[in-house]
Amino acid sequence: MFPKKESGSAVERAVDALPSGRWLLAVSGGRDSMVLLDAMARRRRGQIAGVATFDHATGPQATAACDLVARAASARSLTLRRGRAPGGLARTEAAWRGARWAFLHEAATSLGAQVMTAHTRDDQIESVVLRLLRGSGPRGLAGMLAGDPVRPLLTVPRTAVAAYAASRQVPYLDDPSNATREFQRNRVRHEILPALERADPGFGDWCWALGHRAADWRAQVEALVDSLGVRPIAAATVTVPVETVAALDAAAWEVCWPAIAARAGVVMDRRGVDRAARWALTAQAGQTIPLAGGARLSRTRTTYVVEGTVRGAGDYIA
Numbered sequence: 001m002f003p004k005k006e007s008g009s010a011v012e013r014a015v016d017a018l019p020s021g022r023w024l025l026a027v028s029g030g031r032d033s034m035v036l037l038d039a040m041a042r043r044r045r046g047q048i049a050g051v052a053t054f055d056h057a058t059g060p061q062a063t064a065a066c067d068l069v070a071r072a073a074s075a076r077s078l079t080l081r082r083g084r085a086p087g088g089l090a091r092t093e094a095a096w097r098g099a100r101w102a103f104l105h106e107a108a109t110s111l112g113a114q115v116m117t118a119h120t121r122d123d124q125i126e127s128v129v130l131r132l133l134r135g136s137g138p139r140g141l142a143g144m145l146a147g148d149p150v151r152p153l154l155t156v157p158r159t160a161v162a163a164y165a166a167s168r169q170v171p172y173l174d175d176p177s178n179a180t181r182e183f184q185r186n187r188v189r190h191e192i193l194p195a196l197e198r199a200d201p202g203f204g205d206w207c208w209a210l211g212h213r214a215a216d217w218r219a220q221v222e223a224l225v226d227s228l229g230v231r232p233i234a235a236a237t238v239t240v241p242v243e244t245v246a247a248l249d250a251a252a253w254e255v256c257w258p259a260i261a262a263r264a265g266v267v268m269d270r271r272g273v274d275r276a277a278r279w280a281l282t283a284q285a286g287q288t289i290p291l292a293g294g295a296r297l298s299r300t301r302t303t304y305v306v307e308g309t310v311r312g313a314g315d316y317i318a
Helices: 010-016 031-043 060-075 093-111 121-133 158-168 184-199 203-227 250-262 270-282
Strands: 023-026 048-055 080-084 114-116 231-234 237-241 288-290 296-299 303-307
Touching: 010 031, 010 158, 023 031, 023 093, 031 048, 031 060, 031 158, 048 060, 048 093, 060 080, 080 093, 093 114, 121 158, 121 184, 121 203, 184 203, 203 250, 250 270, 250 303, 270 288
Parallel strands: 023 048, 023 114, 048 080
Antiparallel strands: 231 237, 237 303, 288 296, 296 303
């Protein structure tokens, strides 16, 4: 007998493979997220808690994209959550991302749902290239394969998403900012990655495999940190017992500190990791060192404490 062929498109198969859940779809109005909305509404309609869209306040096109999402949600009788970046927000990728994720997390919490995004295989490859350019270690190179949110299309190439959009006549709006070379991700997408692929065919596949190896390594580190007894004691604050880490040397601390700090919402850069690793070997009770972004690391008699910063109200407009 001939083997049975898989039915449906790559997008549909990816959506069908999802476990049951309650999902908040993050939809920008662009092609990938509008395809995710269409596919989820067709095949997992009962599991959609709502649709969230965020206006970055970059101009009429951004607002028009949110309007498109609102119409699509209304046509399907889906709950809509709509946010807008606050006035005065810095016009940087990091500032927009921070405001957007603050909005998404609060919207998901209010609906008792988990955020779902439409990132594709190509997005993951671009993320790996970006991290390579920044000199990231294995933790960073895992990219979108690590942690939240849920990304059902992450194994699906962008060409397959485009084919679905064409076949289903899914309406979407192209964000003009995706074409500008002002932002680093766009330079990677339109210039750097194509050049590397021409110079070394298969470079993108290598980045994809590298991300998977890094994600596996990161999962092992997270399991190790779980065994150390790290626990939250307040908002953006975690502790780890001194007795469970007494045998760690500087190299082990360099591996563990980023994972421990991440549980307090703190991202450590390379210099911070190196400094914290050396400090931990000799730190005495009462001693403290600063970390990036206003966070700090301190030692008590029985614990190490990582204190991050709590996001304040008003970081976005709902």
